[in-house]
Amino acid sequence: MEIRVGLVGAGWMGKAHTNAFNNALMTFGPEAGKPVFEVVSDVSEAAAKNASEQLGFSRWTTDWKEVVQDERVDIVDIATPNAFHYEVAKAALENGKHVYCEKPLTLSAEQSLELAELAKQKGVVNYVGYNNVMNPANAYIKDLVQSGKLGEIIGFFGTYAQDSLLDPSLPITWRHINKFSGSGALGDLGSHLLSVSQFILGNIESVNALSKTVIKQRPVSPGSTELADVENDDLIVILANYENGATGTISSSRIAAGRKNYLTYEIQGTEGMVHYSLERMNEVNVYFTSDNSADRGFRTVFLGPDHKGYSAFYPAAGIAIGYNDMKVIEAHELLSAVTNNTSYTCDFEFGAQIDQTVDAILESVAKQNWVQVKNKGGVTV
Amino acid sequence: MEIRVGLVGAGWMGKAHTNAFNNALMTFGPEAGKPVFEVVSDVSEAAAKNASEQLGFSRWTTDWKEVVQDERVDIVDIATPNAFHYEVAKAALENGKHVYCEKPLTLSAEQSLELAELAKQKGVVNYVGYNNVMNPANAYIKDLVQSGKLGEIIGFFGTYAQDSLLDPSLPITWRHINKFSGSGALGDLGSHLLSVSQFILGNIESVNALSKTVIKQRPVSPGSTELADVENDDLIVILANYENGATGTISSSRIAAGRKNYLTYEIQGTEGMVHYSLERMNEVNVYFTSDNSADRGFRTVFLGPDHKGYSAFYPAAGIAIGYNDMKVIEAHELLSAVTNNTSYTCDFEFGAQIDQTVDAILESVAKQNWVQVKNKGGVTV
Amino acid sequence: MEIRVGLVGAGWMGKAHTNAFNNALMTFGPEAGKPVFEVVSDVSEAAAKNASEQLGFSRWTTDWKEVVQDERVDIVDIATPNAFHYEVAKAALENGKHVYCEKPLTLSAEQSLELAELAKQKGVVNYVGYNNVMNPANAYIKDLVQSGKLGEIIGFFGTYAQDSLLDPSLPITWRHINKFSGSGALGDLGSHLLSVSQFILGNIESVNALSKTVIKQRPVSPGSTELADVENDDLIVILANYENGATGTISSSRIAAGRKNYLTYEIQGTEGMVHYSLERMNEVNVYFTSDNSADRGFRTVFLGPDHKGYSAFYPAAGIAIGYNDMKVIEAHELLSAVTNNTSYTCDFEFGAQIDQTVDAILESVAKQNWVQVKNKGGVTV
Amino acid sequence: MEIRVGLVGAGWMGKAHTNAFNNALMTFGPEAGKPVFEVVSDVSEAAAKNASEQLGFSRWTTDWKEVVQDERVDIVDIATPNAFHYEVAKAALENGKHVYCEKPLTLSAEQSLELAELAKQKGVVNYVGYNNVMNPANAYIKDLVQSGKLGEIIGFFGTYAQDSLLDPSLPITWRHINKFSGSGALGDLGSHLLSVSQFILGNIESVNALSKTVIKQRPVSPGSTELADVENDDLIVILANYENGATGTISSSRIAAGRKNYLTYEIQGTEGMVHYSLERMNEVNVYFTSDNSADRGFRTVFLGPDHKGYSAFYPAAGIAIGYNDMKVIEAHELLSAVTNNTSYTCDFEFGAQIDQTVDAILESVAKQNWVQVKNKGGVTV
Ligand SMILES: NC(=O)C1=CN([C@@H]2O[C@H](COP(=O)(O)OP(=O)(O)OC[C@H]3O[C@@H](n4cnc5c(N)ncnc54)[C@H](O)[C@@H]3O)[C@@H](O)[C@H]2O)C=CC1
Ligand SMILES: NC(=O)C1=CN([C@@H]2O[C@H](COP(=O)(O)OP(=O)(O)OC[C@H]3O[C@@H](n4cnc5c(N)ncnc54)[C@H](O)[C@@H]3O)[C@@H](O)[C@H]2O)C=CC1
Ligand SMILES: NC(=O)C1=CN([C@@H]2O[C@H](COP(=O)(O)OP(=O)(O)OC[C@H]3O[C@@H](n4cnc5c(N)ncnc54)[C@H](O)[C@@H]3O)[C@@H](O)[C@H]2O)C=CC1
Ligand SMILES: NC(=O)C1=CN([C@@H]2O[C@H](COP(=O)(O)OP(=O)(O)OC[C@H]3O[C@@H](n4cnc5c(N)ncnc54)[C@H](O)[C@@H]3O)[C@@H](O)[C@H]2O)C=CC1
Known part of the structure; x- marks a missing residue:
């Protein structure tokens, strides 16, 4: 089965993800699906174009919205700076795409919980790139x-x-x-x-x-x-x-x-x-x-x-x-979830959990005191 | 110059101190004074007797008070469990002895500050065995x-x-x-x-x-x-x-x-x-x-x-x-202070400083909150 | 520029080489040429077939001779057990192919020197997989x-x-x-x-x-x-x-x-x-x-x-x-030599040098004595 | 029991040995005997004098012969440079002394075997300072x-x-x-x-x-x-x-x-x-x-x-x-052998064994070939 990837953000991680998809196929074999590099977007035209050539994407664009709406895309892969994760992921989910988002999931627990809830409703694969979890x-x-x-x-x-x-x-x-x-x-x-x-x-x-x-x-x-x-x-x-x-x-x-x-x-x-x-390592x-x-x-x-x-x-x-090999295992687990519906650890709920801990830590710094982590799971706040 | 040692507590540290005095002489030479092992006391008669033989003390006793009062003693060396440090050190200071006391100095910052103040009044050498400070x-x-x-x-x-x-x-x-x-x-x-x-x-x-x-x-x-x-x-x-x-x-x-x-x-x-x-190390x-x-x-x-x-x-x-060599450097610094009036780091004020930090930490545990360390130096509370 | 690869031997190293060619492109970019996986051969039909699917070769065969003669092949990549290196490499060179051969180059210095000489005559890239040399x-x-x-x-x-x-x-x-x-x-x-x-x-x-x-x-x-x-x-x-x-x-x-x-x-x-x-590492x-x-x-x-x-x-x-990354650098250096005529360390002469050391060591073991390494370079023995 | 030590050579090792004897007593207790520092000799008058004061020897001399002949000496402790070991050890053995000699035992296997044989005849303790053997x-x-x-x-x-x-x-x-x-x-x-x-x-x-x-x-x-x-x-x-x-x-x-x-x-x-x-360590x-x-x-x-x-x-x-503690264990084993006739590893035969290996190595260097180690034990060559 072919899994068509639409990449948003063609910097270090964008390259690492694409590399990882490729290596996942060659390392683990085709049972988890064969990644196809459909479209890449970056606000920088040079970055998008260059990624298209070097990484082997069929098309490129400077508008991420084209990616999340593209019918030929199965997974939206978000490798932009943190501030754009929420908006892109939300749009991708709303378009029924599987989403692979770099960490941290968003800028706040609230946003992350919202995305986790939305992903659950849509029934799509929702994966956050906390690759250390995949380290053997x-x-x-x-x-x-x-x-x-x-x-x-x-x-x-x-x-x-x-x-x-x-x-x-x-x-x-x-x-x-x-x-x-x-x-x-x-x-x-x-x-x-x-x-x-x-x-x-x-x-x-x-x-x-x-x-x-x-x-x-x-x-x-x-x-x-x-x-x-x-x-x-x-x-x-x-x-x-x-x-x-x-x-x-x-x-x-x-x-x-x-x-x-x-x-x-x-x-x-x-x-x-x-x-x-x-x-x-x-x-x-x-x-x-x-x-x-x-x-x-x-x-x-x-x-x-x-x-x-x-x-x-x-x-x-x-x-x-090496480091990249964590991403290879991650990409394979993700492909496997898309193709064979297998379970995985780093879903958006997991990402929201981390963000809730982060929020509590920031609150503690501000209050200079102990703070309880909210630890709400999978429900809109 | 001969420096006559009276040891109180002949357990692990008592042995280590005596060893260290001996090695200080052989390692650093006699300019800092020559330790003489005058009297050892331990609540356990067997321990006192055995130490006397093995470590080479001239006399032994089960009553530490004899040691602090003994005119032939220059340094009272306290290597008892923590709870006895205060009482023995205080009596030794009151008798005008130099005091070498194992860490922690006492059970509370208050006691330690009191001893530090008393030592200062008496003008004697007051040394706490925080030997890691002597580690090169x-x-x-x-x-x-x-x-x-x-x-x-x-x-x-x-x-x-x-x-x-x-x-x-x-x-x-x-x-x-x-x-x-x-x-x-x-x-x-x-x-x-x-x-x-x-x-x-x-x-x-x-x-x-x-x-x-x-x-x-x-x-x-x-x-x-x-x-x-x-x-x-x-x-x-x-x-x-x-x-x-x-x-x-x-x-x-x-x-x-x-x-x-x-x-x-x-x-x-x-x-x-x-x-x-x-x-x-x-x-x-x-x-x-x-x-x-x-x-x-x-x-x-x-x-x-x-x-x-x-x-x-x-x-x-x-x-x-090795570990014991820290004690050798410590013993030498102490002898040197007694004999040549050289300065040293781990005086009772330093010991009281540590105890004040310890007290603040214990208070913080109890209050579950930030606590300021008092950091009073050398003055009775 | 496309560089068409014909692989002989689809075991661990066969897979590692193909992986490395792919990653070389994605890691270093396309200036060194774009590897194309033309044909794979293995004496085991299952291995050949499986490699073709998983690694993405266009064709497979159980007869390595087809590979060395194939006009659509630029590089013959030899990843068989040692004993077959000589025969396959020789045939590939005779057909004017670039050759990428796993280490050790052959079973004897004599064979290796012969191949080194032949490669020089043919003016093709001749590369031995001593990947540790590529370790940064x-x-x-x-x-x-x-x-x-x-x-x-x-x-x-x-x-x-x-x-x-x-x-x-x-x-x-x-x-x-x-x-x-x-x-x-x-x-x-x-x-x-x-x-x-x-x-x-x-x-x-x-x-x-x-x-x-x-x-x-x-x-x-x-x-x-x-x-x-x-x-x-x-x-x-x-x-x-x-x-x-x-x-x-x-x-x-x-x-x-x-x-x-x-x-x-x-x-x-x-x-x-x-x-x-x-x-x-x-x-x-x-x-x-x-x-x-x-x-x-x-x-x-x-x-x-x-x-x-x-x-x-x-x-x-x-x-x-990681280990595989040495192979990626190796594959890139090799592609670069084919495409841009850049120089490289591990040519067949280098391989023959190692084999001459190995031969001298084996002779020394047999003679139980010192042996001079011949260190002939690039000339038929 | 008192064991009277006569030291020859008051350099680094002379000091280390004396230190070790002292610590052996304090560390292991008096059962193995109590070392008494009888006499120290060094060709350098300053060294001998200084050692006498700092290390606590009763007498000093610049003539090692006085030491080996002294009736009040039980152990002759040799810590001179290598070249003097043989002569001093031989004289000490001939005077029926126990001998504690620094490593290497002598300058040749021949000399060492001779000393080993002589020691056996005299029935005295003969100890070589290969202290690493005593490392726990x-x-x-x-x-x-x-x-x-x-x-x-x-x-x-x-x-x-x-x-x-x-x-x-x-x-x-x-x-x-x-x-x-x-x-x-x-x-x-x-x-x-x-x-x-x-x-x-x-x-x-x-x-x-x-x-x-x-x-x-x-x-x-x-x-x-x-x-x-x-x-x-x-x-x-x-x-x-x-x-x-x-x-x-x-x-x-x-x-x-x-x-x-x-x-x-x-x-x-x-x-x-x-x-x-x-x-x-x-x-x-x-x-x-x-x-x-x-x-x-x-x-x-x-x-x-x-x-x-x-x-x-x-x-x-x-x-x-630390390093010195190996010497302490060594000194204790030696005292124990003298006092309680206990066995020990580093006797002169052991020392001669090392020297035979050394000789074979030097011969191999000269011949540029394999050499058999003679491995004669305890008999005059
Ligand atoms: N899992 C891990 O170990 C790592 C994760 N990251 C995460 O990956 C994300 C990206 O980091 P890097 O790749 O290091 O950054 P980078 O700066 O190398 O790349 C980001 C790319 O996104 C592009 N971009 C920015 N806004 C965009 C938009 N609205 N639409 C499309 N493209 C846009 C930029 O032009 C740039 O090319 C971050 O969230 C970061 O936290 C980064 C490094 C390691
Ligand atoms: N600086 C360091 O690294 C170390 C410091 N210490 C400190 O040394 C002190 C002693 O600890 P250890 O030697 O390990 O204990 P230990 O239990 O080995 O020896 C204590 C000895 O004191 C004797 N003793 C108890 N009450 C006495 C009294 N009122 N008068 C006379 N003798 C009395 C006991 O009978 C015992 O022989 C403690 O304060 C401990 O914190 C202990 C170990 C390491
Ligand atoms: N550079 C390095 O770090 C390493 C190098 N090697 C080298 O790679 C070579 C291959 O080793 P591995 O991949 O570990 O062995 P392997 O046993 O995993 O694979 C060898 C493959 O060659 C096939 N084969 C055997 N004879 C053949 C022939 N005449 N024609 C076509 N295919 C044939 C076998 O069926 C097998 O699939 C060896 O020369 C070895 O020394 C191996 C491991 C690491
Ligand atoms: N076991 C170990 O780890 C070590 C062993 N050694 C051995 O110890 C021996 C002595 O070495 P160091 O103490 O480092 O040397 P050193 O040079 O510090 O001391 C040697 C001393 O012997 C004196 N001396 C020379 N000839 C003499 C003679 N005929 N009679 C009396 N005294 C004489 C010198 O004046 C000097 O004071 C050597 O055999 C050496 O191999 C030395 C260092 C470490």
Whole structure:
């Protein structure tokens, strides 16, 4: 079966998605459907045209509305900056399209819940690109937790830190302006960590957070002496209580010197512990109190065919998968849902869950106090 | 010059201190004075007697009061459980003795401030055994911070975790009862991390904390089915704001599976980052944004003669120092203060500072809200 | 420009190559030509048919001769077991095709030199799949060496170890029979390490080697009690002198418990050192004696846009590339050579160089003595 | 019981030994005897005098002969440069003293075998300071090997590398002149690795080695332009066959940039693997093929009370021991042998075994070929 893709936003992620669709076919085989690259849109004509050629789309346009209305499109793939997700996704859903939307789903829990509800009504596939959930490492860790091998879960301690915006001479972008981004490091990076934490441990109940804007102004353009205000968090730290009784901290930074892609966390249980860092993507460290005491220590487990999602790539353990491969597994799961009606984790309800946690965190920062996460699921507010 | 030591409490630390005095002499030479082991006391006669023989004290007693009053004693060395520090230290100070007291200084900031004030009046050396401050790694890191090589300091993220009390069949001890211990993981382990953080960054301004007692009851004795309540934190997590503008998290656990001596922290600056773990005691990881970009990465620096305190042990870098060596440096600094009136970091005021932070954290747990640390220095409350 | 590919051998590597051609286009853009999947052959009809569907070849056949003679084929891509490389490559060259051949090039230096000479005569692109050479990490390390930043090169110490054949119940395969494989761990894994070492340091002058077959017999089929002899090295260790004056060891094993994809090496220079392990593919460790001594240590450098080959994948450092991405860079370099006549490293002469080292190592094992590597280049023996 | 020590050579090791005797008493208790520091000698009057004061010896002298003849001396402790070991040890043995001699035992296997034989005749304790053998990590690894947990042993791959002599401006010393040192990196560092390898795996059968002097001349004194020849190996690499059937490589360097105390090795077995580095002294990495496959990986085991020698230092795992602590365990084992006639590993026969391996390696370098290790035990040549 052919699945016709209409892409909105032909930047980094637009390219990554298209790549991933292609590789999903070659990696997992054609049972999940064969992606066909129907139409690509971007506000930048050059970007749209170029994507059309390089990525192999049949047509291009600068008007995303054409994409969501196009009869020849099955999936609308949204890879624009955050602020446009809501409008495009809503229109796509209203036209009965399946929707594949980059994270975060929207700029607020309210919008996200609305989209989740709408998607449910329409009965279409609704997928948010929280690709870390598709990382075989995180799937393996979820198995460890759910199997009870780590005992009762006590704590989750995680951070997602990068130094991408540490240089104060980097100019202001949409990421620094709340009406375009919703928040700073929290929504951009922290949301990935939240997605992993909630995928594994379930909902967060309450949060208490503290945020900081270290670089308070940035040039309006490279080299300019005119400065504009940075509106959101460079750095955020959060205490969290989970519904399952676990507790811990979550933090995120876009100005952490030396951290490149440092999504890292540990999960403590009464009978074991696991820790992981995306910077060493192919290694999971796990400790079992049941090992005999003289020989007990964290085991460095390399990802391999025993871990869900890996074997489609390589026949043996320890052969490195990369970031893009998470997107390949994601694209395959999405195609599979469209073609074979299989279930998937990162639906809009999941996306709305993350956005509700984000909202509670922002509220906590403002109130300087504990805030309950609303955790409404799938119903219009 | 001979410095006559009177030891109170001949357990693990009592032995470690005596060992350290001896090694201080042999490692650093006699300029700081020659320790003489005058008298040891322990409530357990066997312990006192045994220590006298094995550690080489001239006399032993089961009554600590004899020690604090003994004219032949210069330094009273207090290595009893926490609850006795205050009483013994106070009596020793009143008798005009120099005092070397294990951490935490007392069970409350109030007591500690009182002792600090008294010590100041008496003009004697007053030293708290926060030995991590003497670790050449932490001294090096302080240098990195103070030199400005890391830029402006943004954040401190640290934890001190062990799994020593993870096994629920371990019986109740004084560590679980607040009137003996003051608090749980916080005072026992967390205070070490606080000492390092405050040594390097200065005072903490405000805290917001969350604690958990996971193993709520323990056998009254090994194998017993009779259970007693655990009164304090197995696990604690804290948001912190520093007076210097930095922010971050601090946590501590005595039930973290797989963690043995995991005192670890990172300090983020606008021009660099440093991270460290006591489990890899001889390595400091530091990153400088000024390194040229293709070759930039965390440097794994082995401790060596360039780092304060190391060269007395070994002539070349990378030869492992151990935990006890922190105590050796500590004992030497203390002897030096007594003999040559040199300055030192961990005086009672410093100890009271830590205890004030601890008190604020406990108050925050109770109030479930932000609490200001009092940060009174050297004055009776 | 379209480049029409004819694939011979549709196993793991056949799939990986086709994937790589596709991704090369999407990753690097169309300037290097657009691969078209013309025809695939495999002795197994099922494999050929399946590849045709899943990988998107227009036709399939069970007769590789059809592929090498097909006028619609520009590149013959050889991904069969080693023993067939020579025959297929020779026929392809004779038909004037560009040839992309998996490593090792053939079963002997003699055959490889013959092919190298023939390719030169025909003036076609002749490419051997030593993909580790395309790893941005190894390219970066070559830069470090050639820039002189590490000083004069003293030594190279490397190993490539896996435990894929440690289990003695795994049955005999072509890999254990010399007429099909040429050698054991040496030709299969060791040759990759040799390719990296020679890419960076140039030719090896002399070798002295020792090999071992630990599992001397294996079942003829899974579960069978009938056993067949393993003819070649499970484990090999080699002393080596390089033409540039460096010295060191090389080893390889297919029975090293716990090693998954442990291609690791260090290069020692008079002013620095670099070490690397493919199991942590995205990290290079480099040490410069010129760093100031208190802050000196191995730097853990994450691959990023500063390192050749990386930026086509990701816009920022530390986002993991994977094994397949080496093949993508390889496929792009190959396409580029066909389309734009650009130069490339892993030509058949390079392949013959590796095979000459392998031959000398095998001779050394037999003679139990030092053997000079012939290092003839590009001329028929 | 008092054990009276006469020290010859009051440099780094002289101090370390005396320290170790003291700590042995305090750490392990008095059952093994109480060391008394009787007399110290050094050719340098200042060194002897200073040691006497700082280390607490009753007397000092510049004539070592006084020490070996002194009736009040029980143990002659030899910590001079290598070239003097033979003469002093021989005289001490002839005077019926127990002898504690630093490694390597002498400058040749012949001398060492003679001393071993003499010691046996005299029935005294004869101890060589191969302290790595006393490292709890290596003892634990020996247990792993001997218990059969790693299966049949296949290979040993080790190196001992430092960069202490990488700087070419460092002047010539006795270490560079064979009549004083016997060899270069091999005897100084490599012998430590050999001691560990032979302690764990037993004798080496045959060797094939290659050595290099990279810095061929050095200033006769700091800053001088007059140069003297370096006579021995900066770097040595060795193929080795063990009597137990294992095979592997051994190497050593004193000019390996970035390596500080890099004594590292791995032992491969058919059912597991262990690897270790002295730079991370408190961690052993072990892999068992019997772990279930999804959760299998190298375990990072921190030293703790389960490992022989550790519990005298600390009550819990993961509290770092240091280099000096190996000497403490060594001194205790030695005292114990003197006082209680207990057995010990590093006797002169063991020392002679190492020296025979060293001799065979040097012969192999000269002959450029395989050489059998003589492995004579305890008999005059
Ligand atoms: N899952 C992940 O790991 C990642 C997710 N993202 C998410 O992907 C989204 C896109 O990010 P990037 O690709 O990095 O940004 P980008 O800036 O590289 O690309 C965005 C593209 O969208 C186009 N665009 C903007 N408004 C548009 C509109 N109204 N209609 C059509 N095109 C429009 C822009 O011209 C640009 O080409 C964001 O929501 C971001 O949070 C980004 C990076 C990683
Ligand atoms: N700086 C560090 O890293 C460490 C510090 N400590 C601190 O050292 C102190 C002692 O801890 P440990 O040595 O581990 O305990 P321990 O239980 O091994 O020894 C305490 C000793 O004090 C004796 N004692 C109790 N009450 C006494 C009294 N009134 N007078 C005289 N002796 C008395 C006990 O009989 C026992 O022998 C505590 O305050 C603890 O927090 C402990 C371990 C590590
Ligand atoms: N560069 C690298 O990292 C790697 C290279 N290789 C190399 O790739 C080659 C293939 O290895 P794999 O793909 O792992 O083997 P494979 O066994 O997965 O695939 C080989 C395929 O060739 C087919 N075949 C055999 N003889 C043939 C013939 N005469 N004509 C057409 N097809 C034939 C087989 O039926 C099979 O489908 C080998 O030379 C190997 O050394 C393999 C793995 C990794
Ligand atoms: N086990 C280990 O890890 C180590 C062992 N060593 C070994 O210890 C020995 C000594 O090395 P270091 O202490 O580093 O050297 P060092 O140079 O620090 O001390 C040697 C001392 O011996 C004195 N000396 C020289 N000839 C003498 C003589 N005939 N009589 C009395 N004193 C004499 C020198 O004046 C000097 O004070 C060497 O054999 C060395 O291989 C050294 C370092 C580490």
